[in-house]
Amino acid sequence: MFKYNQKYDCSNEPSFYSCPWIQHGLVFFRYKLTMCCYCGHVGGGHTLVKDDYNGQPINWEHLFKQKRTFNRLYKKGFINDNCVDCPFLQKRPAQEWENESGYISNLYISHWVDCNCKCTYCFEAQHPEEFQFKHKPYSVLPILKEMLQNNILKRGGSIHFGGGEPTLLPEFEDIVRLLLDYKFYDLRVHTSGIKYSPILERGIREGRLRVVVSVDAGSAETYKKIKQVPQYDTVRENARRYAAAQVHRKHALTPEIYMDGDLMVGTKYIVIPDVNDTLEEVESWIKADVEAGIRTTIIDLEENWFKAHEQDLPQSIFDFIHEIKKLSDKYGTHFEMYERVDNMLKENPERAPWYAQGQA
Ligand code: SF4
Numbered sequence: 001m002f003k004y005n006q007k008y009d010c011s012n013e014p015s016f017y018s019c020p021w022i023q024h025g026l027v028f029f030r031y032k033l034t035m036c037c038y039c040g041h042v043g044g045g046h047t048l049v050k051d052d053y054n055g056q057p058i059n060w061e062h063l064f065k066q067k068r069t070f071n072r073l074y075k076k077g078f079i080n081d082n083c084v085d086c087p088f089l090q091k092r093p094a095q096e097w098e099n100e101s102g103y104i105s106n107l108y109i110s111h112w113v114d115c116n117c118k119c120t121y122c123f124e125a126q127h128p129e130e131f132q133f134k135h136k137p138y139s140v141l142p143i144l145k146e147m148l149q150n151n152i153l154k155r156g157g158s159i160h161f162g163g164g165e166p167t168l169l170p171e172f173e174d175i176v177r178l179l180l181d182y183k184f185y186d187l188r189v190h191t192s193g194i195k196y197s198p199i200l201e202r203g204i205r206e207g208r209l210r211v212v213v214s215v216d217a218g219s220a221e222t223y224k225k226i227k228q229v230p231q232y233d234t235v236r237e238n239a240r241r242y243a244a245a246q247v248h249r250k251h252a253l254t255p256e257i258y259m260d261g262d263l264m265v266g267t268k269y270i271v272i273p274d275v276n277d278t279l280e281e282v283e284s285w286i287k288a289d290v291e292a293g294i295r296t297t298i299i300d301l302e303e304n305w306f307k308a309h310e311q312d313l314p315q316s317i318f319d320f321i322h323e324i325k326k327l328s329d330k331y332g333t334h335f336e337m338y339e340r341v342d343n344m345l346k347e348n349p350e351r352a353p354w355y356a357q358g359q360a
C-alpha cells in the first residue's frame with residue numbers, strides 16, 4: 001500500500017527518495033519475492049514483489065514496470081508502507097536512481113530453512129510451526145542462468161545468501177561457481193561454519209566472496225548454550241581454514257574497485273544480554289579470530305531482546321557496544337555493525353557520543 005507522506009514529497013525537485021533495492025534489487029524468500037531483505041525499521045521492509053512464489057518463471061517486464069511505478073509514486077511522496085523510515089531510503093538525483101534499462105544487481109537468496117545448528121534466537125526456534133514442513137526448496141539456479149543469459153543480472157551490486165545454512169542447499173556450490181565464473185564480486189555468505197565449503201574457499205582466494213561465520217561466543221561452553229550443538233572447535237577450525245585462503249593483497253575487481261584480501265573472512269557475534277554479554281567472552285572471541293588470521297569483527301544484537309527493549313533501551317547496551325569497539329581497536333580488527341546496532345546508535349547519538357563523533 002502506498003500512502004502520501006509529506007516528508008518524502010519531491011514533486012518539484014530533480015531528486016527523489018529511493019534505495020538501491022527498489023532500483024535493482026530482488027530477494028528470493030521461501031514463499032515470496034521481495035525487493036529487499038531489510039526489516040529493522042518502522043515500515044518493516046521486505047517490500048513485496050510477488051506473493052505465493054515457489055520458483056515459477058519471472059515476468060521480468062512486469063517486475064521492472066513495478067519498479068518504475070515505485071519511482072513515479074515516490075517522486076510524489078507516495079511511499080510503500082514497508083519502506084517508511086527505512087534508513088536506506090535516500091534522496092538522490094533522478095538520473096542516479098531510475099531503472100529505465102531494467103536490470104538486477106542486488107540479490108539476496110534466502111529461500112530455504114535447513115540448518116545444522118539450533119541457535120536459541122533463530123526464527124525457527126521461535127516459530128517451530130512455520131518450519132514443520134522442511135519442504136524441498138525451489139531451484140534458483142535456472143532463474144539465475146536465465147538472468148545472466150538475458151543480461152538481467154549485472155555486476156556492480158551485492159549478492160548475499162540468507163536463509164538457513166547455505167552450504168546445505170543442494171545447488172549452493174553450483175550457484176556460487178556460476179557467479180564466480182561470471183566474475184561477480186561482492187558476494188557475501190553467512191554460514192554456521194559447521195560444514196566446510198571448497199567453493200567458499202575459491203571465492204575468498206579470488207577476493208570476490210566474503211564469508212561471515214556465526215560464532216556468538218568466545219568459548220565452547222557459551223557456544224553450546226547458544227547454538228545447542230557441540231561444534232565450537234569445528235567452527236573455529238573451519239573459520240581458520242577460510243582465513244588461510246585469504247590472499248594478502250588488494251584484489252582489483254574492476255579498474256576502480258578493489259577488495260582488501262585480508263578482510264574476506266569475518267566472524268559474527270550476536271550480543272544476547274545475560275547470555276554472552278561479558279567482556280571476557282568478547283575478548284576471547286576476538287583473540288581467537290586474530291590468532292586464526294581473521295581481521296573482521298562483526299556484531300549484531302539479538303532481535304527478540306531488541307524488540308522487547310526497543311522503547312526503553314538500557315545505557316548498558318550502548319556502553320557494551322562501545323567496549324567491543326574498543327577491543328576491536330585494541331586487536332587491530334576491522335569493526336562492522338549490522339543494521340540493527342548501527343540504527344540504534346544513529347538514532348540515539350547522545351547515548352553513544354563516540355559513534356556520533358566517528359560519523360562527524
Ligand atoms: S524497505 Fe528500505 S531497503 Fe527495502 S525497498 Fe524499502 S527503502 Fe529499500
Ligand code: SF4
Nearest residue numbers: 115117118119122164
Ligand atoms: S545458523 Fe541461522 S538458520 Fe541456523 S539455527 Fe542459527 S539462526 Fe537459525
